Amino acid sequence: MLVLGVDTSCDETSAAVLSDGRTILSSIVASQAIHAQFGGVVPEYASRAHMQLIVPVVRQALEAAGVEYGQIDAIAVTNRPGLVGCLLVGVSFAKALAYSLDVAIVGVDHIEGHVFAARLAEPDIRLPAVCLIASGGHTELIRVDAWGEYEALGRTRDDAAGEAFDKVGKMLGMTYPAGPEIERKARGGDPTAFAFPRAMMRRGNPDFSFSGLKTAVRYKLDDMGALPEGDELRDFLASFQAAVVDALVIKTMWAVEDSGVPTVTLGGGVAANAALRERLVEDAARLGVSVVIPPRELCTDNGAIIAAVGDALLARGQRDGLALGVSASR
Ligand code: KG4
Ligand code: ZN
Numbered sequence: 001m002l003v004l005g006v007d008t009s010c011d012e013t014s015a016a017v018l019s020d021g022r023t024i025l026s027s028i029v030a031s032q033a034i035h036a037q038f039g040g041v042v043p044e045y046a047s048r049a050h051m052q053l054i055v056p057v058v059r060q061a062l063e064a065a066g067v068e069y070g071q072i073d074a075i076a077v078t079n080r081p082g083l084v085g086c087l088l089v090g091v092s093f094a095k096a097l098a099y100s101l102d103v104a105i106v107g108v109d110h111i112e113g114h115v116f117a118a119r120l121a122e123p124d125i126r127l128p129a130v131c132l133i134a135s136g137g138h139t140e141l142i143r144v145d146a147w148g149e150y151e152a153l154g155r156t157r158d159d160a161a162g163e164a165f166d167k168v169g170k171m172l173g174m175t176y177p178a179g180p181e182i183e184r185k186a187r188g189g190d191p192t193a194f195a196f197p198r199a200m201m202r203r204g205n206p207d208f209s210f211s212g213l214k215t216a217v218r219y220k221l222d223d224m225g226a227l228p229e230g231d232e233l234r235d236f237l238a239s240f241q242a243a244v245v246d247a248l249v250i251k252t253m254w255a256v257e258d259s260g261v262p263t264v265t266l267g268g269g270v271a272a273n274a275a276l277r278e279r280l281v282e283d284a285a286r287l288g289v290s291v292v293i294p295p296r297e298l299c300t301d302n303g304a305i306i307a308a309v310g311d312a313l314l315a316r317g318q319r320d321g322l323a324l325g326v327s328a329s330r
Helices: 033-038 043-065 084-101 110-121 161-171 179-186 211-224 230-259 274-287 303-315
Strands: 002-007 012-019 023-031 074-080 104-109 129-134 139-146 149-155 263-267 290-292
Touching (some): 002 043, 002 303, 023 303, 043 084, 074 303, 084 104, 110 303, 149 230, 161 179, 161 211, 179 230, 230 263, 230 274, 263 274, 274 290
Parallel strands (some): 074 104
Antiparallel strands (some): 002 012, 012 023, 129 139, 139 149
């Protein structure tokens, strides 16, 4: 069973070929450089870039997998949540290709895709699990009882964790997306040098909030007058990163303890962050639960996680017709 997975929900045009729901034959991700100068994704530019990239990216994914169009059994495409104009490019492309190849098409929830990174990384992962999804648009705690059976435990009340990285990076003159650059420049810094707030840290409240942290960073920068540089910048970024990681991991581990699940996992672009990954491993060990940390390339947006969800949906008999729509929300 060969599934082509396509994702155009935000600013990455991605396609992958997945065999039998497990083996990634290829995964191509084209990041759109156009947004760097704007400090965030400009939806109209993103849609136009998807239009230019979708055909070559899919062609490259097939070539890298050594697969002909005619060998594809089904197409899985992200149809929610995301930027509507962007989703429309992927979904319209997938519909046309599915029609011409006469194969099934299934619409996939992008967030469920991030959850499936854990299954691709560790097919025998022990469920139920608590899964932390931290991306540029979403920050959620999800209980995974079975593949396709989820319970929402908590979510951000305002900014997503990745958005906090991107906005703080913008204040410091970094280009979008700032997460990887902040991680790099924070390396070796003192995470206790600056006292940044961890919001809503009350047990029993599984929601997150990052807008206060963003404001605290803004005020601190105003106080400092000039932008920090050198060691001071390193400490500043390490302290900011620690505030995000603390909030994410402490709340995740509370959810793990309170629900008594044997496994914790994570996904979404921020899950590529080494400080977050290491801290989750440490805290899971302390609690004696097993932890699944998907490889970085499965955490950030990619077509393979979408194909994996599609494969599971198809196995359950799900099919979407050419009337498949898109939605900005879930
Ligand atoms: O999941 P993703 O690729 O796209 C969305 O669905 O949003 O996540 C992108 C987000 C961006 O905010 C980016 O800054 C953040 O993930 N990110 C990181 C790292 N790599 C990507 N944040 C912190 N550390 C990283 N290494
Ligand atoms: Zn994502």
